Amino acid sequence: MKTQFLSFRICATFIATIGGVRADAGRKYRAYPTRGQEQILTGWGHTARALWNVALEQRVYLWEQRRYTLRSAEQCKYLTAARSELDWIGGLPAQAGQQILRQLDRAYDNFWNPDHPARFPARKKRGHRLSIPLPGQAVEVRKLNRKWAEVCLPKLGWLRFRLSRAMGGTIRNATISRDGNGWHISFGVHIGRKPDPPNGEPxxxxxxxxxxxxxxxxxxxxxxxxxxxxxxxxxxxxxxxxxxxxxxxxxxxxxxxxxxxxxxxxxxxxxxxxxxxxxxxxxxxxxxxxxxxxxxxxxxxxxxxxxxxTTSAKGTTGAPGKNVRSKAGLNRSVLxxxxxxxxxxxxxxxxxxxxxxxxxxxxxxxxxxxxxxxxxxxxxxxxxxxxxxxxxxxxxxxxxxxxxxxxxxxxxxxxxxxxxxxxxxxxxxxxxxxxxxxxxxxxxxxx
Structure with missing residues (x-):
């Protein structure tokens, strides 16, 4: 059994390396959803944030109470049951929920990695940036003309975006997000670029x-x-x-x-x-x-x-510290x-x-x-x-x-x-x- 598992792991690593499973470049485009699509995406964004918080709380509770480590493979079973019982989770595409749990796995791995500066996974507040992740197999992109293209998202349909640059590779994942300027869609693509040789510059x-x-x-x-x-x-x-x-x-x-x-x-x-x-x-x-x-x-x-x-100078309203305002200005300049x-x-x-x-x-x-x-x-x-x-x-x-x-x-x-x-x-x-x-x-x- 151990030999079979090792062979499967070597095979999976070979496929990931040769088949270009990992994304090695990013592409971000401005998306233009319709009014109906924007309402759906906003709801999905808040659902994704709530699902992250619930999954993180479940992992923390099981570890504190039973010293049990919960991973995405097991949490996906609970996600399937929750989708049939809770409408607000069922409205989110299943691929997006599974991707959120995989991202939580990566956040834990980064936290336990001594060479990575990541902290313990944090809960997302309501004011956090709306983001809906999807795997590459769940999306389809087609080019309309030289400047426009559209992507087909599960449960949403075709979403138009501005094709400001060529994709240049195989799509491995996609993320729909919103900031102060509107909606954007980002693609993780595999372009297979190899590092350049030493350039000989000064x-x-x-x-x-x-x-x-x-x-x-x-x-x-x-x-x-x-x-x-x-x-x-x-x-x-x-x-x-x-x-x-x-x-x-x-x-x-x-x-x-x-x-x-x-x-x-x-x-x-x-x-x-x-x-x-x-x-x-x-x-x-x-x-x-x-x-x-x-x-x-x-x-x-x-x-x-x-x-x-950029550690702030200590001070409160009742007992103000020294040079708190000037230190805050310096911190803003550094950041x-x-x-x-x-x-x-x-x-x-x-x-x-x-x-x-x-x-x-x-x-x-x-x-x-x-x-x-x-x-x-x-x-x-x-x-x-x-x-x-x-x-x-x-x-x-x-x-x-x-x-x-x-x-x-x-x-x-x-x-x-x-x-x-x-x-x-x-x-x-x-x-x-x-x-x-x-x-x-x-x-x-x-x-």
Whole structure:
């Protein structure tokens, strides 16, 4: 029996590899459902969110009470019984419900994987983005003309979408979602692309910051991200947020907390502006990471802990903390530059374009002289934009100096085949030594 199971597993792995079961690229298109289809999709989105929460609650309960691990293969049996008894679950396509349970399996696997940064699967609130997943076998796509196509969804029929780019592969899964701009449909496709050979381009280090979005060591000027919102859009967003606060207060006092139509309209307008801001930020990030991966053979970045960097300063209304407002503004600026998303995109784009990504320790990259290697906080007084070494007198932009230091560290850890063309900083203070110096007790003052 064990041999048969092993043979089946090897066969399944062979089919998944040779047959192209896994999706290795994504395609996202703007969908245009009719009014009736939009109502059905909205109901499906809320049903999918509720099904995720119920399935997660069932798994948590069985583990806490009986130490029993429940997986999707067994939960699908309960889903079949629930579809016959509950109409609100029966209205959702069976393929979508099964796909949700498989996604919950993947969320658990990512949580238990020590190399994956995922947390424990979280419950989805009502304000969460509506999303309906489907396997590739449940959908059918046909092209109408050069700019339009439509997809056949179970229990819904043909849904039109804008064919903004070619599909370019075999569809493995599909997801219908809604954001502030409307409905979209995303396809996971298998295109079978293999990684490019080493491109032979130069080596660089990149310093991601707030004042300078990205400073590349081989470039004299930084790359700045354009404002994600114009001045008028920022004013309008602030006014809408204030209007939303007033309308929520009124709803709690006079309507028992029930949202009015005007309040929902205000929330939709805020969501539209937030989506525009996210799209512009994502557009800059994709262009930046693609250009870096194509034009360099090795890219060094800092191994940042964004979660620790954006930890809010503690403070309440009764006992306000210090610099809470300024720290909140700094957190928004750091998150607006999306250092984690840039690293995620570089990880897969460097493999595609024959490049290597190296994450180096970020300790004192902004206080290390790129010329002589001296680590001295006094070289950058007041965290300004100028770096002036106290030992050799080297002067440079602080972010550019940090990018050169990042490049030097990446060269040392990126492989012996990388030939260094710059002097490696020689003076180093180990991290544990610096920590001991900071934690050393101060000498007692004479009485």
């Amino acid at each position: 080596v660089c280090g990149v310093d991601f910051g707030v004042a300078a979005s990205a400073f590349v060591s081989t470039e004299p000027t930084p790359r700045l991200m354009p404002p994600t919102l114009t001045a008028n859009e920022r004013k309008r967003l602030k006014a809408l947020e204030q209007r939303k606060a007033r309308q929520i207060t009124y709803a709690k006092r006079h309507n028992g907390g029930k949202y009015s139509r005007r309040l929902r309209t205000t929330i939709a307008q805020i969501a539209k502006l937030a989506t525009q801001r996210a799209n512009r930020r994502r557009d800059f990030t994709h262009k930046l990471t693609t250009d870096l991966a194509k034009s360099h053979s090795l890219i060094g970045i800092e191994d940042l802990r964004v979660k620790n960097m 607006d530059n999306t250092p984690g998303e840039r690293r995620r995109q570089l990880e897969y784009k460097t493999r595609m374009y024959g490049c290597v990504l190296v994450a180096v320790p970020p300790f004192h990259t902004s206080q290390t002289c790129a010329a002589c290697g001296l680590v001295d906080p006094g070289s950058r007084k007041g965290c300004g934009r100028l770096f002036a070494c106290t030992h050799c007198g080297h002067e440079d932009d602080a972010d550019h100096n940090a990018s050169i230091e990042i490049e030097a560290r990446a060269r040392r850890t990126g492989g012996s085949d990388i030939n260094s063309t710059r002097s490696i900083p020689r003076v180093r203070v180990p991290a544990n030594g610096r920590r001991r110096m900071r934690e050393a007790p101060k000498p007692a003052h004479a009485s």
